[in-house]
Amino acid sequence: MQTAQKIFKGDRIKITDQGERLLGSVIGTDSFREQYTKNKVESWVKDLQSLSKHAQDDPQAAYSAFTKGVSDPFPKNSA
Numbered sequence: 043m044q045t046a047q048k049i050f051k052g053d054r055i056k057i058t059d060q061g062e063r064l065l066g067s068v069i070g071t072d073s074f075r076e077q078y079t080k081n082k083v084e085s086w087v088k089d090l091q092s093l094s095k096h097a098q099d100d101p102q103a104a105y106s107a108f109t110k111g112v113s114d115p116f117p118k119n120s121a
Contacts, residue, residue: 086112
């Protein structure tokens with residue numbers, strides 16, 4: 043790890059032994075993937091709570107926002 047950090051010092055390359063997102067997927071340690079997923083779900087819950095408040099005043103706009111962006115926070119890789 044230290045050797046890689048020395049080699050790539052000054053370059054904009056991130057060296058990690060925990061994990062990272064790559065092409066929309068999470069790779070790395072179990073704890074990194076679990077924390078990433080937990081953070082993603084918490085963010086999604088906050089978005090849905092906010093959207094539900096707005097839906098009381100403007101249900102059509104809220105439905106549109108839900109179907110266009112909030113309904114699927116975990117994009118699938120098209121392979």
